[in-house]
Amino acid sequence: MLQFIANGVVVGAVVAVTAVGLTLVYSILKLTNFAHGDMVTFGAYVALLLNLSLGLDIWWTLPPAFLAGALLGVLGDRLIWSRMRRRQAGSVSFIVASIGLALALRNLIVFFFGAQTQHFRLPVEMRQPLGPLPVKLTPDEVHVIVAAVVLFAGVHALLRYTTIGRAMRAMADNPSLSWVSGVDVDRVITWTWILGGGLAAVGGVLYGMIRPIDPNMGWFLLLPMFAAIILGGIGNAYGAAVGGVLIGIIQEASVMFLPAEYRLAVGFLAMIAVLLTYPRGLFGERSLT
Amino acid sequence: MSMLLGYFAGFLTNVVIYTLFVIGLNLQFGYTGLINFGHVAFLAVGAYTVAILVTHHAPILLAVLAGMAVAALFSFLLGYPALRLRDDYLAIVTIGFAEVLRIWLNNVSFTNGPEGIGGFAVPLSWLPVSHDAWRWLFLLLCAAVTAVVFAAVEYLARSPWGRVLKAIREDEDVAVALGKNIVSYKLAALALGAAIAGLAGGLTAFFYQYINPHNFEATITFEAWTIMVLGGVGKNWGAVLGAVIYFGLYTITSEFTSSPIGPFSTDQLAALRIVLIGVVLILLMIYRPQGILGRKEDLGLDR
Numbered sequence: 229m230l231q232f233i234a235n236g237v238v239v240g241a242v243v244a245v246t247a248v249g250l251t252l253v254y255s256i257l258k259l260t261n262f263a264h265g266d267m268v269t270f271g272a273y274v275a276l277l278l279n280l281s282l283g284l285d286i287w288w289t290l291p292p293a294f295l296a297g298a299l300l301g302v303l304g305d306r307l308i309w310s311r312m313r314r315r316q317a318g319s320v321s322f323i324v325a326s327i328g329l330a331l332a333l334r335n336l337i338v339f340f341f342g343a344q345t346q347h348f349r350l351p352v353e354m355r356q357p358l359g360p361l362p363v364k365l366t367p368d369e370v371h372v373i374v375a376a377v378v379l380f381a382g383v384h385a386l387l388r389y390t391t392i393g394r395a396m397r398a399m400a401d402n403p404s405l406s407w408v409s410g411v412d413v414d415r416v417i418t419w420t421w422i423l424g425g426g427l428a429a430v431g432g433v434l435y436g437m438i439r440p441i442d443p444n445m446g447w448f449l450l451l452p453m454f455a456a457i458i459l460g461g462i463g464n465a466y467g468a469a470v471g472g473v474l475i476g477i478i479q480e481a482s483v484m485f486l487p488a489e490y491r492l493a494v495g496f497l498a499m500i501a502v503l504l505t506y507p508r509g510l511f512g513e514r515s516l517t
Numbered sequence: 518m519s520m521l522l523g524y525f526a527g528f529l530t531n532v533v534i535y536t537l538f539v540i541g542l543n544l545q546f547g548y549t550g551l552i553n554f555g556h557v558a559f560l561a562v563g564a565y566t567v568a569i570l571v572t573h574h575a576p577i578l579l580a581v582l583a584g585m586a587v588a589a590l591f592s593f594l595l596g597y598p599a600l601r602l603r604d605d606y607l608a609i610v611t612i613g614f615a616e617v618l619r620i621w622l623n624n625v626s627f628t629n630g631p632e633g634i635g636g637f638a639v640p641l642s643w644l645p646v647s648h649d650a651w652r653w654l655f656l657l658l659c660a661a662v663t664a665v666v667f668a669a670v671e672y673l674a675r676s677p678w679g680r681v682l683k684a685i686r687e688d689e690d691v692a693v694a695l696g697k698n699i700v701s702y703k704l705a706a707l708a709l710g711a712a713i714a715g716l717a718g719g720l721t722a723f724f725y726q727y728i729n730p731h732n733f734e735a736t737i738t739f740e741a742w743t744i745m746v747l748g749g750v751g752k753n754w755g756a757v758l759g760a761v762i763y764f765g766l767y768t769i770t771s772e773f774t775s776s777p778i779g780p781f782s783t784d785q786l787a788a789l790r791i792v793l794i795g796v797v798l799i800l801l802m803i804y805r806p807q808g809i810l811g812r813k814e815d816l817g818l819d820r
Contacts, residue, residue, distance in 0.1 A: 320552060458606075
């Protein structure tokens with residue numbers, strides 16, 4: 229039991245890091261980004277490239293992965309989303325375009341890296357369970373949890389104490405009011421993508437440390453991510469983090485009762501249950517219906 | 518020559534079955550504004566129902582009707598909770614539903630799991646004709662079925678019932694103010710679209726004569742969306758046009774990608790082809806979200 233909770237916390241930490249970006253983009257840009265999962269995959273492959281070809285230690289791949297993810301996010305906005313905003317496209321068009329982007333990204337990865345599963349080159353001792361603990365955890369897994377906590381502290385500080393963070397929260401609450409109050413909307417949008425894309429990519433690297441890397445990894449993470457942000461209350465970065473950990477625990481704990489293949493289904497059913505019984509989620513303010 | 522003709526029959530059958538599948542989607546999204554991203558689930562339910570029943574020697578017509586009914590039943594299961602939610606949640610819930618269904622089909626024994634089901638009887642097999650001739654006859658059968666559904670949906674769309682659907686798409690509050698029970702109309706549109714997808718699923722099972730969960734991945738839904746938004750949202754002729762263009766391009770590009778080009782393997786070229794679908798979707802959404810035949814006003818949600 230304790231073991232499943234521990235596994236759940238590790239997976240949940242990854243879901244939390246990636247889901248924060250998804251919820252920020254959703255609340256600030258009003259975009260349900262189905263390509264977010266593939267931005268996670270992208271991050272993992274950037275790290276894989278640096279790790280295998282340059283022999284870079286996996287921890288040193290995190291900053292370049294963040295930068296690459298941020299760049300991808302900003303580029304996507306310049307090429308696609310800003311054009312659609314200018315043409316006042318509807319929410320459905322945004323969703324369909326994000327699916328198009330998801331297909332394109334995933335298959336570009338297949339094109340360049342192949343569809344087979346791959347692994348980071350990690351020191352062997354990182355995969356050995358740690359000594360006297362009540363649960364089996366490898367140093368890698370502990371590092372993933374620590375990294376997630378550090379990243380989240382950074383997000384918290386940025387949103388809470390910086391001007392741009394305040395502007396982002398204002399945009400999420402009331403876009404037109406913040407625009408009249410002199411918030412630089414374009415700057416907020418750029419920063420949202422830097423943060424959202426960067427965190428997605430870094431989350432992908434962390435995910436690649438606890439499971440094999442393949443072009444579908446992020447797509448399959450998308451449902452748990454959506455489950456996490458709905459559970460936590462959509463638009464709420466803190467809720468997304470808590471929701472992520474909870475979904476991770478629920479999924480891993482389900483292995484006790486169901487075949488492991490159903491993990492994804494369990495996360496999804498948890499999401500439906502939340503939508504039906506408490507659609508605002510744990511920390512949400514807005515009504516969903 | 519005969520091989521080429523047989524190939525052409527296969528191409529046309531694909532076009533016709535996908536047209537049928539997209540007519541169902543168009544009824545849900547084009548007419549009613551429901552964002553169903555799990556349409557492949559109903560195709561799968563129809564195909565599996567038919568395959569399992571026919572394997573147990575049920576009459577083919579009965580099996581196909583059962584497939585449509587079971588697909589509609591599944592859409593009730595999904596729609597009853599999900600249709601109360603806002604648009605983008607419906608998208609998430611339907612996509613999840615289709616993925617969960619596929620995992621389930623892959624893990625239960627009565628579907629044979631990943632091994633799939635094959636070797637069941639197919640329609641028109643009692644005719645004393647060659648396999649190639651059978652393919653053409655089966656194409657005619659599919660075309661007839663699709664034509665009937667096409668006409669029925671066109672008729673429904675012009676009926677008072679269809680006009681309420683469009684009113685819901687345009688402005689739900691107005692439909693409510695007129696005393697219409699929106700959820701029941703939406704549920705009916707979802708179920709009807711699902712039954713049409715179930716019918717397409719039954720035909721798919723007969724066309725392939727073998728099915729497994731791999732045939733029903735989320736990509737199929739996105740292909741249907743591509744065909745719909747390419748041809749024109751809210752137009753049944755758009756489904757036909759979209760399917761012809763899509764499979765035309767698909768077939769031409771698969772001619773190019775059937776053997777390695779330069780340093781690129783066939784797998785890489787196949788991936789590039791899906792990249793192309795993605796790029797087409799993005800460009801359409803930026804520059805012409807209503808599709809070729811669609812009218813801007815028919816994109817109720819896109820004003």
